[in-house]
Amino acid sequence: MKILITSGGTTEKIDSVRGITNHATGSLGKHIAEIFLEKGYQVTLVTTKQAVKPNEHPLLTVHTITNVESLLTTLEPLVKNHDVFIHSMAVSDYTPVYMTGLSEVESAHRVSDLLQRHNTETKISSKDDYQVLFLKKTPKVISLVNTWNPDITLIGFKLLVGVSKEELFAIARKSLQKNKARYIVANDLTEIDENHHHAYMLDESNVYEADTKESIASLIFERVTNHD
Structure with a gap:
């Protein structure tokens, strides 16, 4: 089983010295990649220059992108050649x-x-x-995944700010169905800080909960390999 992961945050250039970006560090994607590598899985990580990354590993391949355009160009052939896609990158909505x-x-x-x-x-x-x-508006990357590879196991992410749990779940499940994902990891920015990351992993009928980036990575590994 080949694992494809995105992490970090894209940057859209205004000119040669300015850009629009976000605060994503890539740390969650790093934890997810590390747990699959530790268990002997081949991992491809698509990330940015600024994002934190796992240490070099014989089973790890890293592709570095900058903006949504380069992300799309890099991802399409990779999605077609992998079994699982964990899309944790914070992708710019506008350019x-x-x-x-x-x-x-x-x-x-x-x-x-x-x-x-x-x-x-x-x-x-x-x-x-x-x-x-x-x-x-930029293209929604997650919406293209099923057209590139309808057989891939897709885990998407949904980040909202200051909403009720009911609204968070409703929006996450809408994304689940629309994008034909296996799971959506839903989280609220108000419940994320340096030491704490509260998130829910949802499928069509179940909800799994985690409280740290490490436990989110473990939960994703558990659910993905349960379907291996």
Whole structure:
């Protein structure tokens, strides 16, 4: 059984020195990879340069990506060649289209005209007191997995902030069904800190609970190998 894991967080470039990113460290993906490696499974890790990673291991292959575009290009052939895909990466929902001063936006006849433009500067000028950044939605990676490999065992993740457990479960199960996942790991950012990570692993009818990144990794390993 070949295991594919994503971890860390993507970064979408605004210009050569600026970008939109998130606070994902890759530590959960690291724990998940380590437990499968310890048990003798072949692991492929798709992650970012900044993310924490397992130590070198003869059964570990690492692919480094930057943004959603490079993630998609890297993932598609890997998904087709693996048995299990654990998608713990925090993927950017939007990518920059055009950044400009407020005065240009106010003087434009139509906002849609600005969406056809692209920044060509290596570093966008900071002379304006206000800048407007136009973003467009990126593809949902998890929604493509089943089209690439309908037989893969997919474990997805859903992170929300400050919601009830009932709402968290409902949204997680909607993702489960929509993306044809085996499990969704649902967590609330308000229940995550340096030493604590409360999460629920859901399938169609069951809920499994964990309180740390290590216990989440152990739970994922247990459920995945139970179906091996």
